[in-house]
Amino acid sequence: MGARLCRRRRAAQKAEKAEKISIAEEKKLMSAKNETLQQDITFMSKVNLFKRLPKDLHPLLVANVLTTNYRSGQTVVKQGDDGDELFIIRSGEVTVQVSKDGKAPKKVASLKAGDYFGERAVIYNEPRGATIVAANAVMAYRLTREKFHELNLEEHVKFAQRKVSGDGAAAIEAKPPAEKTESERRMILAALMANSNLNATVTLEELQAEALSDLMWKQTFEPQQVVITQGNMADYFYIVQDGCFTTQQQKPGAELAQVDQLKPGDCFGELPLLQLRPHQHSVVAKERSCAWVIDRWQFKEILFKVPDSKLMEYISYLDRVSILDALSGEEKTSTAQALTEMSFNKGDVILQQGETGDSFYILFDGEVTVLINGKVVARLEASVEEHTAHHFGEKALISSQPRAATVQVASSQAKVLALDRIAFNALLGSLEDILRAQEDGRSRQTRVNRGLTLKPFQKIFRKDLMGVGLLGVGEFGAVELVAHRRADETFAMKSMSKALLVQKGKQNVALNEKHVLMYVLSPFIVQLFEAYSDSSTLYLLFEAALGGDLHGLYCRKRLYGSERHAAFYTAGSALALHYLHQRRILYRDLRPENILLTQDGNIKLCDFGLAKFVAERTFTNCGIPDYYAPEMVLATGHGLELDWWCFGILLFELMSGKPPFESSNPMQIYVSILHGISKVAMPEGNTRAAGDLIKLLLKKEPLDRLPVKEGFGKLKEQRWFSEISWNSLSELQMDTPYKPNIRHKRDLANFHPRSELVVQPPEYEDDGTGWDANYPT
Numbered sequence: 001m002g003a004r005l006c007r008r009r010r011a012a013q014k015a016e017k018a019e020k021i022s023i024a025e026e027k028k029l030m031s032a033k034n035e036t037l038q039q040d041i042t043f044m045s046k047v048n049l050f051k052r053l054p055k056d057l058h059p060l061l062v063a064n065v066l067t068t069n070y071r072s073g074q075t076v077v078k079q080g081d082d083g084d085e086l087f088i089i090r091s092g093e094v095t096v097q098v099s100k101d102g103k104a105p106k107k108v109a110s111l112k113a114g115d116y117f118g119e120r121a122v123i124y125n126e127p128r129g130a131t132i133v134a135a136n137a138v139m140a141y142r143l144t145r146e147k148f149h150e151l152n153l154e155e156h157v158k159f160a161q162r163k164v165s166g167d168g169a170a171a172i173e174a175k176p177p178a179e180k181t182e183s184e185r186r187m188i189l190a191a192l193m194a195n196s197n198l199n200a201t202v203t204l205e206e207l208q209a210e211a212l213s214d215l216m217w218k219q220t221f222e223p224q225q226v227v228i229t230q231g232n233m234a235d236y237f238y239i240v241q242d243g244c245f246t247t248q249q250q251k252p253g254a255e256l257a258q259v260d261q262l263k264p265g266d267c268f269g270e271l272p273l274l275q276l277r278p279h280q281h282s283v284v285a286k287e288r289s290c291a292w293v294i295d296r297w298q299f300k301e302i303l304f305k306v307p308d309s310k311l312m313e314y315i316s317y318l319d320r321v322s323i324l325d326a327l328s329g330e331e332k333t334s335t336a337q338a339l340t341e342m343s344f345n346k347g348d349v350i351l352q353q354g355e356t357g358d359s360f361y362i363l364f365d366g367e368v369t370v371l372i373n374g375k376v377v378a379r380l381e382a383s384v385e386e387h388t389a390h391h392f393g394e395k396a397l398i399s400s401q402p403r404a405a406t407v408q409v410a411s412s413q414a415k416v417l418a419l420d421r422i423a424f425n426a427l428l429g430s431l432e433d434i435l436r437a438q439e440d441g442r443s444r445q446t447r448v449n450r451g452l453t454l455k456p457f458q459k460i461f462r463k464d465l466m467g468v469g470l471l472g473v474g475e476f477g478a479v480e481l482v483a484h485r486r487a488d489e490t491f492a493m494k495s496m497s498k499a500l501l502v503q504k505g506k507q508n509v510a511l512n513e514k515h516v517l518m519y520v521l522s523p524f525i526v527q528l529f530e531a532y533s534d535s536s537t538l539y540l541l542f543e544a545a546l547g548g549d550l551h552g553l554y555c556r557k558r559l560y561g562s563e564r565h566a567a568f569y570t571a572g573s574a575l576a577l578h579y580l581h582q583r584r585i586l587y588r589d590l591r592p593e594n595i596l597l598t599q600d601g602n603i604k605l606c607d608f609g610l611a612k613f614v615a616e617r618t619f620t621n622c623g624i625p626d627y628y629a630p631e632m633v634l635a636t637g638h639g640l641e642l643d644w645w646c647f648g649i650l651l652f653e654l655m656s657g658k659p660p661f662e663s664s665n666p667m668q669i670y671v672s673i674l675h676g677i678s679k680v681a682m683p684e685g686n687t688r689a690a691g692d693l694i695k696l697l698l699k700k701e702p703l704d705r706l707p708v709k710e711g712f713g714k715l716k717e718q719r720w721f722s723e724i725s726w727n728s729l730s731e732l733q734m735d736t737p738y739k740p741n742i743r744h745k746r747d748l749a750n751f752h753p754r755s756e757l758v759v760q761p762p763e764y765e766d767d768g769t770g771w772d773a774n775y776p777t
Contacts, residue, residue, distance in 0.1 A: 030637060033615035037062065037584060040090075041519065041613065044141075047088060047114050048331060053156050056521040059583035059613065060151060065141040070134040079105070079131040083121035084145040089113050092138030097131040105131055106176075122148050174295045175217040184241070187265060188213045188292055191239045195267050201274045201342065202303050211302045216292040221245075221285035228283040233358060233420070234272035237299050240264050243289020247281040261286070273299060274342075278358065304340045314339055314417060317362045317389045324394075339417040344409045350416065351407040357396035359420040361407075364389045366414030371406040379410065396421060460484070460541060462532045465493065469748045473757040474607075476500045476510070477537070481544060481748060490745045491529065494540040497761030498772060501538075507771050510538050513608045514775060516585055523732055524576035526596065526606045531777045536764040538775055545604045547597025547740030548750030550654075554592060557738070560657035563687060564723070565737045569595065570651050571724045572603040577647060578712045581640045586614045588623055590646040592653065597750075601736030614639055625669045626659035630700045633670045641702035648677075648697030648705075651720075655690050656683030660698070676700055689719040 044050055045058045053061070067090070070076055077083055079099055093112050097105035108130070111117060120126045122145045148154070180188070192198065192209040202208075218241065221227055227238070230250055245262040259281055262268055272279050273296055314336035318324055327335065339362075344350055350361060350368065363382045370378040370392070380390040392407055400421075465482040468490060472479040477495040484490070501507050517528035517540070532539040547553075550569060559565045573590060580587055588610040596604045610622050617637035629645035631638045652660045660680045661672040672679070677698040682691045696706040696718075707715045716726055728734040740750055 026637065027619045030615070030617045030619065034613060034618060037613050037615040038515065043090065043114075044088075045519075047116070049088070049116050049157060051331070053153075054521055055519050056583065057151065057153075057156070059519045059585065061143070061153075062141075063582065063584050064147045064151060065143050068140055068142055070138040070140065072134055072136045074134045074138075076132040076134060076138070076140070077118060077128045077130075079128050081128045083118060083128050084125075085118055086116060086122045086143045086145075086148060087118045087132070088116045088141040088143070090139040090141055092140075093135040094132050094138055095135050097133060098129070099131070110135065121145070123154070174298060175219075175293075177215050178217045178292075180213070180216075184292075185213055187241070188216065188239055191265050191267055195270060197267075197271050197274060198303075204303075208302050212294060212299070213292075215298050215302075216294045218290055219293045220288070220290045223285055223287050225285045226282060227285060227291075228269060228279050228281070230280065230282040231278050233278055234269055235296050236293050237269045237273055237296075238267065238283075239292040240266045240268075241290045241292055244286040245283050245289060245291075246286050247283055249281045274340075278356065300338075300340065311336055316387075317364060317391070317417060320389060321360075321362070321391050321394055335419065339419050342416050342418050344414045344416065346409050346412050348409045348414075349406060350409065350414075351393055351403045351405065353404065353406040354402050356400045357393055357403045358400055359418050360391065360393040360396050362389055362391045362417040364415055364417060366409065367411040368407050368414055369410045371408065372404070377405070380407075381411075460491075460530050462530075462539065462541075465491070465541075468746050470753045470755055470758075471748070471751050472753050473755075474609075476504075476506070476759075477761070478753075478758050481546075481746065482541075483746060488745065490544045490546075492526070492542040492544045494542065496538045496540075497759070497764070498536055498538060499762045499764035500759065502764070502767065503762070509609050511771075511775070512612050514538075514540060516608050516611045516613065518777075519583065520580070520585070520608075522576060522579045523730075524572050524579065524603060524605060526604045531775055533772055533775045535766075536761070538772065542606070543604075544745070545596035545598050545606070546742045546745070546747055546750060547599060547601065549593050549606075550595040550597070550603075551592035552750070552752065553597065553738070553740075554654065554657075559654075559738075561655055561683065562737075563655075563690070566651065566654040566690070567721060567724060568729075568734075568737050569603055569654065570647070571721055571726070571729055573605065573647065573650065574707075574712075574715060575726075575730060576603075576605045577643050578707075580611075581643070584613050584615065584640070585611055586618065586638075586640055587611050587643050588646070590643060590650055591624065591627055592650070597738075597740050599740065599742050600732065601739040602732055625666045626662055628670065628673055629702070630673055631702055633673050639702065641705055641708045644697055644705045644707050645702075648694050651690060651697070652683075652694050660694075674700075687720075689722075693718050693720045 040062045041059045044062050045055070050058065050061065065088070070092075076087065076094060079097070089111055091113050093110055094117075095107050096109040096111060096117070098108050099105040111132075117130075117132055118128070121128060122143070125145075189206075189209050192212060193204065193206075195204075198204050216239070221243075227245065228234075230248070240262050242264060245266075245268070247259040247262065247268070248256055249259050250256045262283070268283055269279075271277075311333070315332050318327075318332050318336055324332065324335070344366075351357065353372065363380055365382055365384050367379060367381040369376050370380065380392070382389045392405075393403070395401055398421075464485050466485055468481040468483050470478060471481050471492055474494070474496070476497050477500075479492055479494045482491050482493045496510050501510055514528070514531050521527065526542045526545060528540060528542055530539075530541040532541070554560055573595060577587060577590070587605065587608070589607055590605070594605060594607045596606050598604060612618065617639045619635065619637045621632055621635060623632070623646075627646045627649050629638060629642045632642065649659050660677060661669050663669045663672065677695055682694070693706075699705045703709060706718075715721075716724075725734055742750070
């Protein structure tokens with residue numbers, strides 16, 4: 001009997017040990033998934049395609065993509081197949097292969113992490129235009145057409161106009177290189193080396209000439225066929241092989257005149273390509289003729305490829321061009337690689353007043369004069385040694401406009417970097433669209449922050465802020481109202497002592513709060529503007545909601561039990577939670593103290609110290625015991641469902657004046673929570689609608705809670721919210737049940753902090769780990 005009992009005990013101990021190991025493994029797995037989620041959101045925010053999305057769409061995007069792995073050599077999509085997915089490469093590399101006229105596919109490009117493909121299938125429902133094959137192990141995100149439109153990405157995403165000549169012109173076609181006889185090759189090389197325009201602009205090496213020759217294809221032109229039209233931008237460079245071409249020019253008020261004849265060995269089309277100007281002549285085939293041709297992209301890639309040693313220098317010049325501030329770092333790098341370095345001699349005209357402009361220039365060495373109607377109005381001098389530079393003509397990147405001034409070289413030589421609108425559009429799309437997208441984002445920011453008098457997205461420096469008074473006291477510091485020294489605006493500044501954070505091992509609390517709030521832009525959540533750091537303190541700068549918090553309001557006005565107030569405040573809180581959950585953000589701290597009121601009486605959730613991105617579940621016990629959910633008490637892990645339990649507790653508290661499981665003994669609270677809401681009497685005078693909703697929310701099983709089990713729409717349909725106009729509330733147009741008395745932007749009357757609770761932190765000694773290095777915005 002004793003032996004049997006011992007075996008049972010050992011079996012029970014073994015099972016308990018196995019369960020502990022299983023929980024430990026699950027914690028490790030969930031932690032890894034949460035970390036991956038955060039990394040994916042950060043990665044997505046750096047993808048060029050999504051760089052200009054409003055920040056809060058990045059986590060929403062990650063929540064709606066599917067992740068797929070492909071082995072080396074595996075076909076991802078096949079040319080000609082139907083498709084409805086956009087692919088974004090997370091890691092690895094793919095090759096783009098195109099088949100023409102039934103021939104074997106040829107590799108035309110490689111795509112790496114951050115690149116995308118499949119956009120035409122999503123937008124235009126076109127068959128796949130190329131075959132994509134994994135060159136090595138590849139991980140990719142897949143976004144369906146349905147999700148793309150559901151997220152309204154077409155309003156924000158601008159796909160690059162690849163190899164398009166701009167302004168509605170036809171696509172520049174790069175044909176496959178043609179086989180050449182030895183005599184044809186010698187003729188091409190001789191023509192290139194003898195071309196005075198080429199040699200005056202670049203030092204043409206034999207290897208470059210051979211590379212140009214290798215890529216050229218042969219094209220036949222019929223008699224009277226127009227090859228180049230005067231006034232058009234240059235797309236191709238030509239060398240005459242056989243036949244004859246004539247150049248013609250149409251001057252204002254004059255008849256079309258023949259200028260020259262081009263015979264075998266002659267070149268044409270290079271000067272506009274080199275000078276980034278429209279063609280000054282038309283070219284017409286006089287008889288059936290043929291020429292060797294190369295497109296502008298290959299032409300410029302061979303002659304003007306930017307060496308890595310100069311790339312950073314070029315980017316630094318672009319940083320000074322204000323109209324390009326909307327570009328991301330990666331986009332500026334691409335733009336820098338497309339710049340053409342050009343030299344001009346004394347007296348040369350770089351820009352001519354009245355001439356239509358399609359290029360902009362950066363003067364980085366030499367001196368030029370700026371003339372308007374023949375009179376000198378300015379002199380610009382630049383020096384490589386002194387790292388000075390000037391730019392002009394940048395508006396040409398937006399549209400063709402007559403030049404407002406003439407720019408003429410005054411020094412013996414001047415060096416400039418040039419970029420034409422065609423190249424810019426092909427790389428990044430229209431600059432006008434980029435600027436418009438930025439303005440859309442600004443408008444959205446302004447709509448969310450009504451009453452803000454600073455310019456949207458204007459950088460706010462900590463030195464420009466001065467203290468007004470205390471708003472609240474926290475575990476690691478305080479929240480203070482601060483005012484801008486030069487603008488009629490106030491903010492809430494949260495400070496956190498680095499020493500206290502390190503002492504209590506809560507560095508991740510501060511980092512998580514800032515990381516989460518960077519991706520949040522909701523009218524029901526306080527907005528983060530800036531994050532700062534100094535030698536001892538971390539700071540977060542928020543919009544100021546000066547109406548006080550719900551806990552203070554309910555105590556002062558004795559609002560507990562008011563259905564009108566509780567329905568309005570819980571409805572706003574529900575919209576905030578739904579917004580967060582769509583982005584996989586778990587809040588974990590919903591309670592009256594963390595719900596602020598704006599001047600209009602609308603709510604704003606604040607204090608995101610416990611918030612985090614959650615892929616499935618997390619295991620950290622946090623919050624206050626009164627709001628613990630059963631899964632928190634049992635330490636079995638919790639997910640987004642936890643917030644809906646807290647929502648039910650909030651509703652109960654607003655209607656009764658206290659949480660349902662309240663006790664002075666925390667252990668008794670936990671016991672009551674596990675016994676469930678059925679053991680708790682509903683407050684006197686509580687309506688059945690409130691009680692019914694509370695019971696549907698406070699379900700012990702997380703998946704049984706109403707918004708989780710039946711969806712957020714079902715929550716909105718509850719009788720408790722029958723007086724709520726959800727559309728009006730979402731637009732902040734609904735009448736609020738209470739409007740705080742706020743006399744001015746520095747009014748602290750609705751806050752009653754206990755200044756004696758402000759902790760004097762110990763001196764901070766940097767441990768050298770750099771945990772706070774990336775904190776400032």
